[in-house]
Amino acid sequence: MIPARYGALLFPLVMTFFMAGVVSALLTLVNLGLRSDFLLLWLANWALAWSFAYPAALLAIPAARRIVGWLTAG
Numbered sequence: 001m002i003p004a005r006y007g008a009l010l011f012p013l014v015m016t017f018f019m020a021g022v023v024s025a026l027l028t029l030v031n032l033g034l035r036s037d038f039l040l041l042w043l044a045n046w047a048l049a050w051s052f053a054y055p056a057a058l059l060a061i062p063a064a065r066r067i068v069g070w071l072t073a074g
Contacts, residue, residue, distance in 0.1 A: 012057035020049035 002010065024045040032041060 009058075012061060013054055016050060016053035016057050020053045021046050024049045 025042050028038065028042045028045050032038070035041070
């Protein structure tokens, strides 16, 4: 089991894994259609998207928390 102290790194890792997969599948389908090589193209796009999404999430999450804090009564 992974120690809880790594949660701040693991949550965006898992979240961006799924988000990059869904968004890359949608954009691959919209832009190229359902082709015979769709799965291969989607996986290549997913890997590229995820390689950008994870570091971006690590940078964006603290800023998003601050913005939400300003917008809410908390």
